[in-house]
Amino acid sequence: MHTDAQRRRTDRMISLPRRPILDWSSFLGGRSAGLPSVADLPYRRMTTSGRAAIFHALRLARLAPGTPVLVPTYHCPTMIAPVVAAGLRPVFYALECTGLPALDSIDAALARQAGAILVPHLFGIARSLAKVRQWCDGTDTLLIEDCAHAFYGMAGERPVGHWGDYATASLTKFLPVPEGGLLASACRPLPRLGLRAQAPxxxxxxxxxxxxLAADHGRLKGLGTLVHTALRWRRRATGPATDMPPAAQDSAAPAFAADMGRHNEAPLWVSRALQGALAQEPIIQARRANYLALARALDLGAAAKPLFPTLDAATVPYAMPFWVQDAQRVYPQLRAAGVAVFRWDRLWPDTPSIAADHARTWPRHLLQVLCHQALHPEDMAWTIATIRRCVEAGGNAYS
Incomplete structure (x- = not known):
């Protein structure tokens, strides 16, 4: 007898989920994460998305229009769109091989002018921001710690989110919610953001x-009738349903069309309810196990290899960064086959090439292979086999 995942792989009808999916197992296990999370910070406000959280952090900073905000050269456009929407000017900094800012490469005059610096924990590999914190204190620069990829864990000596003046997070990357972001702070009380409730x-x-989304991927067994009735109602009320909720649709949209139109809306009640009801410990265990399985199996030498092959005990990853020599060929085949993978190859216009930037080749060569908790062991085995076959043979990923 075939499992749902095996049938999916055979029929080639549905790609692996690119985000967490709600299932009955989502409520089973320890409610305590066992590791710190951004949701533990003392001051918190929920938003509709991580980019909305960045926007509100910049708004609370009360920077003058046109003030430079330092952002990484390797990025998703949704990191940069909030800076522009806030009326500020993105200025790009180079990265070290760890993904942290190459602080020595930032011009001293620019450092004095910059009102804020956005520093992401890329791929969920959270690291100490002690040097960044010291630099920000010395230059009087606001530090926004972007935890979109690092909802749980330790960032060196401190829990994630505790280095920044503000921390921002994306709930949809770690939890099976339709939308949701988080603006938080360890040291600054947050006023009410004045968000308007969404319509019934x-x-x-x-x-x-x-x-x-759950029904499409064979989850929530036993609720089939309810799900299909709800889908029929949705089609009558709003037209044909898409395969992705709004948060997922945004990530698949053209690179520079990051939607900032909903930054003043309050998050949906279902996102709030699920965040408080879901088991946390299984999320951490599954993500770590999936990442390490990928990293062990996909060290393919000069052709392809994990950028960071190991994890610290207090690291909870978002995706495995996978360096591929022939990514231009490999990536489209993996996407066509249904592998849960993406890349940041379309950067914000006028992103510079900086000689000191260790990440300057990442848009061309780096893939991000997802490792979230909705990917079951058989999904990971299929993913590994498909990636190896495509990289090593250069053949058809469907074979």
């Missing part, structure tokens, strides 16, 4: 989106 129809649509 939008609230219902958010719940249906969660059920729709």
């Amino acid at each position: 129809l939008a609230q219902l649509k958010g719940l249906v989106d969660v059920l729709h």
